[in-house]
Amino acid sequence: MMQGGGPPIYRSLVNDGSAKRTSLPPGTVRRIAGYARPHWRSIAFFLLATSVSSGIVVANPLLLKAIIDRGVSQQDTSLVTVLAVGVALLAVFEAALGLTSRWLSSRIGEGVIYMLRTQVFRHVQRMPLAFFTRTQTGSLISRLNTDVVGAQRAITSVLQSVVSNLISAVAVITTMALLSWQITLIALLLVPLFVLPAKFIGRKVANISRDGMDLNAEMSSLMTERFNVGGAMLVKLYGRPEEEADAFAGRAARVRDIGVAQAVFGGLLFTLIGLITSLATAVVYGVGGNLVIGGAFQLGTLVAMTTLLTRLYAPITALSNVHVEVMTALVSFDRVFEVLDLKPMIEDRPDARDLPAGPLGVEFDGVSFRYPTAEEASLDSLELTPQAESAADTQVLSDVSFTAEPGQLVALVGPSGAGKTTMTHLVSRLYDPLSGQVRIGGEDLRDVKSQSLRDAVGVVTQDPQLFHETVGDNLRYARPGAGDAELIEAMRAAQLEGLLANLPDGLDTMVGDRGYRLSGGEKQRLAIARLLLKAPSVVVLDEATAHLDSESEAAVQEALRTALVGRTSLVIAHRLATVREADLILVLEDGRILERGTHEELLREGGLYTALYRTQFASQEKDAQGTAASRV
Numbered sequence: 232m233m234q235g236g237g238p239p240i241y242r243s244l245v246n247d248g249s250a251k252r253t254s255l256p257p258g259t260v261r262r263i264a265g266y267a268r269p270h271w272r273s274i275a276f277f278l279l280a281t282s283v284s285s286g287i288v289v290a291n292p293l294l295l296k297a298i299i300d301r302g303v304s305q306q307d308t309s310l311v312t313v314l315a316v317g318v319a320l321l322a323v324f325e326a327a328l329g330l331t332s333r334w335l336s337s338r339i340g341e342g343v344i345y346m347l348r349t350q351v352f353r354h355v356q357r358m359p360l361a362f363f364t365r366t367q368t369g370s371l372i373s374r375l376n377t378d379v380v381g382a383q384r385a386i387t388s389v390l391q392s393v394v395s396n397l398i399s400a401v402a403v404i405t406t407m408a409l410l411s412w413q414i415t416l417i418a419l420l421l422v423p424l425f426v427l428p429a430k431f432i433g434r435k436v437a438n439i440s441r442d443g444m445d446l447n448a449e450m451s452s453l454m455t456e457r458f459n460v461g462g463a464m465l466v467k468l469y470g471r472p473e474e475e476a477d478a479f480a481g482r483a484a485r486v487r488d489i490g491v492a493q494a495v496f497g498g499l500l501f502t503l504i505g506l507i508t509s510l511a512t513a514v515v516y517g518v519g520g521n522l523v524i525g526g527a528f529q530l531g532t533l534v535a536m537t538t539l540l541t542r543l544y545a546p547i548t549a550l551s552n553v554h555v556e557v558m559t560a561l562v563s564f565d566r567v568f569e570v571l572d573l574k575p576m577i578e579d580r581p582d583a584r585d586l587p588a589g590p591l592g593v594e595f596d597g598v599s600f601r602y603p604t605a606e607e608a609s610l611d612s613l614e615l616t617p618q619a620e621s622a623a624d625t626q627v628l629s630d631v632s633f634t635a636e637p638g639q640l641v642a643l644v645g646p647s648g649a650g651k652t653t654m655t656h657l658v659s660r661l662y663d664p665l666s667g668q669v670r671i672g673g674e675d676l677r678d679v680k681s682q683s684l685r686d687a688v689g690v691v692t693q694d695p696q697l698f699h700e701t702v703g704d705n706l707r708y709a710r711p712g713a714g715d716a717e718l719i720e721a722m723r724a725a726q727l728e729g730l731l732a733n734l735p736d737g738l739d740t741m742v743g744d745r746g747y748r749l750s751g752g753e754k755q756r757l758a759i760a761r762l763l764l765k766a767p768s769v770v771v772l773d774e775a776t777a778h779l780d781s782e783s784e785a786a787v788q789e790a791l792r793t794a795l796v797g798r799t800s801l802v803i804a805h806r807l808a809t810v811r812e813a814d815l816i817l818v819l820e821d822g823r824i825l826e827r828g829t830h831e832e833l834l835r836e837g838g839l840y841t842a843l844y845r846t847q848f849a850s851q852e853k854d855a856q857g858t859a860a861s862r863v
């Protein structure tokens with residue numbers, strides 16, 4: 232967590248206390264004002280419209296009073312007609328005003344949401360990979376949805392409820408006092424009777440609705456994880472749909488229960504206001520009726536007073552809870568700021584340079600590395616089970632040095648967990664080394680513009696990612712302007728002619744979520760075609776080990792051969808053919824280079840490589856010989 236180095240105050244969203252905080256970091260309000268500033272014209276009009284419409288709540292009762300006292304009592308039919316038309320016009324004016332302020336408030340609110348959303352999206356994209364490996368996607372998405380919307384409420388509803396309720400309450404009380412101070416006094420004496428319970432209920436409703444937000448986030452996290460293809464497949468393969476359904480039912484039940492609680496407490500508040508208003512009306516009719524009989528004031532005043540009364544308690548109740556509402560909304564803003572304040576760990580320096588053109592070599596110079604801890608890379612509240620981690624014993628690479636000359640093929644081999652993938656992450660600068668330098672074309676990657684690096688380095692992982700778009704769109708991700716002929720040429724070079732002929736809509740065929748409609752080998756070859764279109768100087772490749780039959784494997788090998796020609800390549804090698812062709816093999820164990828050399832040199836040494844060769848590669852040699860023999 233990158234917040235000012237303080238203790239991690241935020242916990243997982245599931246038990247997330249942060250949504251219920253009652254204090255905010257200094258400067259939050261000023262920062263929010265920054266978001267409101269571009270909309271100041273709309274806000275000014277909105278406040279004007281709200282003030283006018285709150286002010287005229289008293290006009291209607293006063294007109295009623297005039298109709299009764301001056302019109303009906305004096306039997307002045309034309310006055311009655313004029314005043315009735317006045318009441319009607321006022322209603323139309325009020326409706327128009329209501330619509331206008333609704334329009335203005337939604338413009339302001341949606342404008343703020345838009346600004347926050349686009350800012351957060353941009354920012355989250357700049358976060359290091361470590362952020363995404365640690366963050367629960369569901370929590371992040373719910374933070375961006377629920378809290379961004381909550382933040383919008385800070386600007387509109389709260390603004391509206393504070394301004395309109397305050398003006399309404401003042402206008403109603405003043406008018407009532409002018410009409411009859413005795414009845415006003417009685418009405419006000421009743422206020423504490425319901426304000427105190429209403430305050431309690433209001434706080435309870437706010438807490439419940441924040442709990443509801445968290446529970447909803449928990450539920451959607453589960454859905455996001457289980458309903459992507461990988462999750463769905465895991466559930467099926469392990470035959471766990473019943474358990475999953477039960478787990479989901481448990482979460483959904485909590486959402487249901489909290490929904491009921493929310494409705495009951497919300498309803499209680501309304502009922503309380505309704506009840507107190509009815510009680511007060513009874514008292515006012517009782518006392519006021521006697522005052523009318525005694526001649527203290529006229530019947531119209533009594534009617535006006537009771538009408539005003541119905542407009543008194545709702546604003547007062549709302550105002551008594553407004554700080555809870557404001558706080559909830561401000562906390563939402565703060566939770567969005569929390570994400571915006573995470574510092575991207577990898578950013579271009581102001582004086583960053585482009586990589587030189589032409590073939591580029593790759594060098595590791597005394598590189599040590601450990602993966603960033605939660606504190607450094609993420610936000611506790613976005614992880615499911617944040618835990619304290621010690622960075623001390625997690626060093627993944629120690630003092631790694633080697634040089635791949637331009638055009639050379641360097642193969643990485645070693646037992647699982649040795650640090651091979653990590654080395655490839657450093658070449659594409661998904662992470663920066665802890666110490667030492669990674670250089671491409673002689674430039675330390677920390678001094679290079681990231682766009683230039685992305686153009687120069689192409690990566691094909693074991694299980695390449697494809698977007699849920701067409702084959703053509705997935706390929707064009709590497710070169711947006713590429714024409715169909717270029718795409719077809721790249722597919723041909725990647726041994727995908729057969730696939731292209733079989734695709735029902737050719738390049739316009741959808742690949743399915745994450746490419747699940749394609750076979751493993753086809754996916755890898757499509758990723759190679761994408762790489763060919765990008766035509767990078769440096770290729771980083773993780774050879775697929777699994778799910779390839781021998782035909783598909785041969786096709787992938789052939790595609791790779793095309794892809795690697797003339798390029799500096801760093802390959803996590805699982806195939807004999809690759810290690811044999813490599814100009815340099817690095818044998819890694821526990822993050823250190825244990826041995827280095829060519830295939831023959833290393834076999835002569837008789838060390839770890841020889842052992843690996845026996846377990847991993849020798850069987851391929853036998854297979855190859857077997858196939859050759861059977862062909863003969």
Ligand SMILES: Nc1ncnc2c1ncn2[C@@H]1O[C@H](COP(=O)(O)OP(=O)(O)OP(=O)(O)O)[C@@H](O)[C@H]1O
Nearest residue numbers: 361364602627645646647648649650651652653654
């Ligand atoms: N994102 C991560 N955060 C923390 N530790 C990680 C992360 N990724 C990998 N590691 C750890 O770093 C070490 C090296 O992992 P790496 O993936 O580089 O190994 P590898 O040699 O590629 O293994 P394999 O052949 O099994 O893919 C392992 O101990 C692993 O647990």
